[in-house]
Structure formats: structure tokens, C-alpha cells
Amino acid sequence: xxxxxSNTNKADHSKNPPLTLRSxxxxxxxxxxxxxxxxxxxxxxxxxxxxxxxxxxxxxEVDGSTLxxxxxxxxxxxEKSFNYLGxxxxxxxxxxxxxxxxxxxxxxxxxxxxxxxxQVIFDEACQKMADMIKSxxxxxxxKVFEIKNDFxxxxxEDLKKENKWAYxxxxxxxxDDAI
Amino acid sequence: xxxxxSFSVSSPPFQFSFGFADRHHAALVCHRWHFLxxxxxxxxxxxxxxxxxSEPGVYPDIETAVCAARPGDTVLxxxxxxxxxxxxxxxxxxxxxxxxxxxxxxxxxxxxxxESALEFMSTCKLANLxxxxxxxxxxxxxxxxLTIDGCxxxxxxxxxxxxxxxxxxxxxxxxxxxxxxxxxVSVMRTRIEGGATAVxxxxxxxxxxxxxxxxxxxxxxxxxxxxx
Numbered sequence: 001x002x003x004x005x006s007n008t009n010k011a012d013h014s015k016n017p018p019l020t021l022r023s024x025x026x027x028x029x030x031x032x033x034x035x036x037x038x039x040x041x042x043x044x045x046x047x048x049x050x051x052x053x054x055x056x057x058x059x060x061e062v063d064g065s066t067l068x069x070x071x072x073x074x075x076x077x078x079e080k081s082f083n084y085l086g087x088x089x090x091x092x093x094x095x096x097x098x099x100x101x102x103x104x105x106x107x108x109x110x111x112x113x114x115x116x117x118x119q120v121i122f123d124e125a126c127q128k129m130a131d132m133i134k135s136x137x138x139x140x141x142x143k144v145f146e147i148k149n150d151f152x153x154x155x156x157e158d159l160k161k162e163n164k165w166a167y168x169x170x171x172x173x174x175x176d177d178a179i
Numbered sequence: 180x181x182x183x184x185s186f187s188v189s190s191p192p193f194q195f196s197f198g199f200a201d202r203h204h205a206a207l208v209c210h211r212w213h214f215l216x217x218x219x220x221x222x223x224x225x226x227x228x229x230x231x232x233s234e235p236g237v238y239p240d241i242e243t244a245v246c247a248a249r250p251g252d253t254v255l256x257x258x259x260x261x262x263x264x265x266x267x268x269x270x271x272x273x274x275x276x277x278x279x280x281x282x283x284x285x286x287x288x289x290x291x292x293x294e295s296a297l298e299f300m301s302t303c304k305l306a307n308l309x310x311x312x313x314x315x316x317x318x319x320x321x322x323x324x325l326t327i328d329g330c331x332x333x334x335x336x337x338x339x340x341x342x343x344x345x346x347x348x349x350x351x352x353x354x355x356x357x358x359x360x361x362x363x364v365s366v367m368r369t370r371i372e373g374g375a376t377a378v379x380x381x382x383x384x385x386x387x388x389x390x391x392x393x394x395x396x397x398x399x400x401x402x403x404x405x406x407x
Contacts, residue, residue: 133205134201138204138207138208141205141208142208142209145208147208147209147212148209149208149209150209150210151207151209151210156207159206159207159213160207163203163204163206163207
């Protein structure tokens with residue numbers, strides 16, 4: 001069960017039993033209401049669940065593994081110690097969390113955070129993706145994200161000339177390690 | 180790990196990442212990314228009539244906007260009136276654009292007690308602006324690739340104008356083979372008026388590829404200041 005281990009939350013447990021979320025693959029995960037409040041989608045789904053008198057909130061767009069990771073991160077955010085982290089410590093926390101993740105995994109995680117309306121985690125996932133594509137070529141980005149180049153050769157040449165002033169990068173690393 | 184979701188890579192939420200990444204490079208991926216990365220709604224604006232920072236993205240002066248800007252941002256400077264600009268150091272890649280139809284419409288003035296109006300330590304672009312120096316220089320280039328496109332650089336005529344230069348560069352050839360960062364100045368379609376010289380090179384760069392077009396009232400310059 002993904003729960004918060006904070007002593008502060010123990011007093012809430014008896015009065016606020018954990019909610020149950022069911023993922024797309026049928027996995028059921030517990031989350032305390034105080035943690036779930038970070039997600040606007042879960043709170044909206046909770047209103048619907050209370051109307052229909054069922055105990056389980058279906059989150060049918062998200063698989064169990066991703067949901068579990070997201071709940072773990074949301075639990076961290078409700079820890080008092082997390083809120084006192086400085087900018088550098090917070091950056092280190094997220095670097096450690098996303099360490100060795102492939103970019104498509106970060107992308108999926110960001111999509112899930114966006115779907116569930118957890119803005120802070122969504123922003124951090126976007127930041128991580130931006131950091132990962134910073135050193136990559138345009139062709140690499142198109143390949144990884146399966147984006148079709150819809151510029152004509154003339155448009156592309158004009159854009160490169162127009163933005164030439166901005167380029168100060170050395171060789172770009174197009175390794176496949178982040179895919 | 181997977182999710183079935185209606186959002187795709189091209190959706191609006193991903194515009195947030197471009198504030199941090201290499202924006203102009205990301206703009207080359209496809210039309211959608213170009214729109215997200217470079218749309219004018221993301222530009223910072225300088226408007227002297229603004230009294231405080233209550234309106235997001237609008238700043239009362241250039242220095243405040245430069246401080247608030249993130250690498251890769253574009254700062255649009257309102258036309259009309261005079262922008263007092265004094266020794267503003269720019270240490271991140273930025274684009275400064277005049278909002279008027281002509282460069283004459285947006286004027287930056289560097290007062291007598293300043294070394295320069297703008298001091299560049301990163302790759303930057305200036306476009307459609309007038310920069311006027313009462314003494315000293317209009318633009319001081321320390322490092323990075325500086326592009327000046329369609330501007331007017333004026334050194335005021337006064338007894339000491341032999342000490343004024345439109346552009347001063349102290350940049351040198353960087354180390355490394357190939358160098359990670361190229362230091363150079365590219366001037367295009369720019370009027371340069373007054374002062375002892377158009378460009379004074381105090382580092383190791385040299386003036387190259389000079390072209391001048393003479394009209395009835397003005398001289399338009401194209402040149403590069405680059406490595407040997």
C-alpha cells in the first residue's frame with residue numbers, strides 16, 4: 001500500500017480512511033485524502049464516486065506501475081520535511097527520482113501527472129525532459145518523439161539562418177541511451 | 180510504463196519545457212514546436228508606462244526585464260520615448276527587439292557617465308533598435324555571438340566624441356579545438372553614425388567582410404568581427 005509514513009498523518013487516518021484507486025490494469029492502490037488533494041482529477045472523480053456510492057475510484061487511463069510511482073511522489077510532497085527543502089535540495093531530490101529513466105518513461109510520467117492534475121510533478125517532469133533533450137539534435141528529437149518534419153527544405157533553411165545567432169553549441173550527443 | 184491518454188507531445192502543456200531548454204533549437208523540430216517555442220505571447224515586454232510588476236511579462240525598464248528573462252527569451256521594447264540604458268550586463272542568451280516599425284521608433288540612450296548602454300557576455304541578438312551613446316560606446320561585447328540586425332548606433336557629436344565608438348569588443352579567440360563557444364559580432368543593415376570608429380577591437384578579433392551602402396541621408400553597414 002502506498003501511504004505516507006508521517007506521524008502527522010496518523011491522527012488523520014482514523015477519521016479519514018484512505019481512498020482506493022484502481023488503475024487501468026486492475027491494480028488497487030491506497031492514497032490518503034490529504035495526499036490525493038494534490039490531484040484535481042482524483043478530487044473530481046471522488047465527487048462522482050461519492051454520488052454513485054462505490055468504494056473504488058477508477059483511474060482507467062493510468063497503469064498500476066506508473067500510478068504507484070506517482071502516489072509515492074505525492075506522499076513525499078506532503079511530508080513536512082519536503083516543504084523545507086531548498087532549491088538545490090529539491091533539484092537533487094528530483095534528479096535522484098528520475099535517475100536512469102528513459103526519456104519516453106519521463107514523458108509518460110509527465111502525461112500521467114498532467115492527466116491527474118498534479119501541476120508541481122508535471123512541471124518537474126517537463127523540466128527533466130527539457131534537460132534530457134537539451135544536448136540532442138533536431139533529428140534525434142523527431143525520432144524519439146515520432147514527430148514528422150513538416151518544414152519544407154526552404155522553410156528549414158530560412159529558420160536556421162534566422163536563428164543562427166542563437167547557436168553556440170558544440171557537437172550534439174545523439175546516443176540512444178535516453179530512449 | 181504506459182498510459183493511454185488524449186495528450187500527445189504536440190499539446191499545449193509542453194510549452195512549459197521550452198522556457199528551460201534550448202528554445203531556438205527546439206523550434207526547428209516542426210511547425211508546432213516552432214509555434215510553442217517562439218510565439219510572441221511568450222515574449223517579455225518593456226513598457227515605460229508600467230509602474231510596477233503587477234502584469235505578468237511586462238516590465239518598466241530594460242534592466243528589470245533582462246533580470247527576469249530566462250535564457251533564450253525575447254524582450255520586446257516598446258516604441259516611443261527614451262529608454263535610459265546604462266551598463267546593463269547581459270549574461271544569458273537573449274533577443275532584444277524594438278517594437279516600432281522602424282529602428283528610429285525605439286531609442287536606448289546611454290548617459291555620459293556610463294561605459295556602454297549594453298554589455299554582452301553571451302550570445303544575443305539586437306534588432307530594430309536605436310542605441311545612442313553620449314560618451315563611451317553603444318554596445319560593449321565581451322563574449323558570445325552578438326548579432327546586430329537593422330539597428331541604428333549613434334555616438335553623439337560633442338568635444339569628446341573621438342573617445343566614443345559604436346561597438347567595442349574585448350573578446351578573444353576561445354580555447355579548445357574546436358572552441359565550444361565562438362566569440363564574434365555580426366552587423367547587418369545597421370546605420371552607424373558619429374564616434375571615432377564604428378568598431379574598436381580591444382581583444383584578438385578582427386574586422387572582416389565590410390560592405391557599405393550609401394543612401395542620400397545614411398550609411399548602412401554590414402560587417403563581421405571574427406577570429407583570424
